[in-house]
Amino acid sequence: MTTIQRFDARAWLLFGAMALLWGVPYLFIAVAVETYSPAAVVAGRTLLGALLLLPFALRQKALRPAFSKIGWVLAFGAIEMAGPFLLLGHAEQTLPSGLTGLLVATVPLFAALIAFGGGDRSMLSPARLIGLLIGFAGVFVIVAGPGLAVEGGGGLVAVGEVLLVAVLYAIAPFVIATKLRDVPALGTITLALFAVGIFYTPIAFLTQDQVPSIESTLSLVALGVLCTAVAFIAFFALIARVGPVRAPLFTYVNPVVAIVLGTIILAEPLTPGLLIGFPLVIVGCWLAATGGRFRAVKPEPEPGLGSTPDERAAELPPIAPS
Template sequence: MTAPATQTAHGFSTRGWVLFAIMCVLWGIPYLFIKEAVASFSPAAVVAGRTLIGGLLLLPFALHRGALRPVLKVWPWVLAFGAIEMAGPFLLLGHAEQTIPSGLTGLLVATVPLFAALIAVIGGDRGVLKPARLTGLLVGFAGVAVIVAGPGLAAGGPGALLAVGEVLLVALLYAIAPFIVARKLADVPSLGTITVALFAVGLFYLPIGLLTQHQVPTLSSTTALVALGVLCTAIAFIAFFALIGEVGPVRAPLFTYVNPIVALSLGILILGEPITTGLLIGFPLVVIGCWLAATGGSLRARGPAKAEPPTAPAP
């Protein structure tokens, strides 16, 4: 793959590193904001709020680039993408974080590459069965098992285990969504896809959010909800598109391996979430396993991308 003009042949440009750092933060902090938002907003209200805010902020950019008209021609697949990438995951994350810590949620979502590798195997990609990548699968899921079996979660009872299952389902949905983009939406602008999907999800959840909202939102929850829509949705997607243009589609999603570190750190430092033995042992296993499963242990691009790259999961 030919490096972009501002990228050196052997690494990121300065702008690339800045965008990389921005994405590490912007998609590492949503779990903290979700935890704060669901303290007084219903999960459905959180989904409606963040998607409509994000959609409204992205709309001018989508209109300026003429990105909406091509997307409307394939609207059934855009709705399918929105359901799998946003509607299901955003609601499940909000419900799960009413029970389990935000840092743990961020770590479990980081298992997306593991599920993506399994899906690739089912689809006939034998490259995933190479020793390094297969080892990554085994190590990553072993890390999840250590975390789930830890005393902290066990003390939480069935509710905590259900929440873990919800987050792992989110990871599975996030692993499926890129296949829709790659096979059905590769020829339409990503910005248009994201904008239309955000509006569709937001409008769907708006009446549900109004019906399920039974308490007056607090200032901290409202601030967190606005931050989710502005920082973690609209600005994050703009930065992600810029990062792809700067460093290429293969290395752009590498920030997802740093996101759980940010999520865990913020949960511990700001919310006072506990550091359990299961996290100390399972966390490095999950991160290393995901990296090996997705890359085979290499940071180098293995070949040119023929289609526009699928989006990384938006937490």
């Protein structure tokens, strides 16, 4: 195995692709739920993503190990996809897409708290504690600060839904690391996507009460193709290029993409609370996740899909796709 010390041109291209692919879903979700029910959005994107990932999973022979631990794969799918995807769709019927993307970016804050609860005492370092305080202060400013980015009880409920999504996204990697560490990530994801899609399909038919528009349909297809299938393939390639520690750094760019696209394309307002809270959340997440370090303490080995169990456990992002 080799050690990657820096980003090369291909790594930067993959990094930029991931910043876009997991920053744009909030825009697509906002458009899709205009005429599709949240359950229909979940069913459509997961089944389409699973079908596109299936050939790769078969080629990697990743499905059989996933089937051997089907119970935990289903649990992972519920935590990582079934709950979050539905909650996001429902929340974006009320919240702006940019605000939703920023609130999801609080995953590192909740992941740090979960790690501390599991015995990780590195969270007691001053930098990480300060990061938690700054990050949650940023959330408070966004929700209740100047300009009132969130108005009314419905908006507050939607904020709660998105923060619950962040908690679920923070829990999911722990399931991978403890219960599915010997299962290739590609097999886990593909099988989980199929299971979630099959589960939501009848609910989608029962809850769909209007004729979908062309714009919503195109957005739903983009969610399944670009933001699910293509994004996971690109993310695996990025991990193989720069390692599991450096790869997820693009997630700090995702909320920028979400806010910019929401403002430009959907004419969503940039409130003072959002402008003030945004840098607080990003800085807080970075401090809580890294302790203020710009690079890993030790260089990371280059993992390959289906390599050692510990490396396969790191193939899932600490921040999940929206």
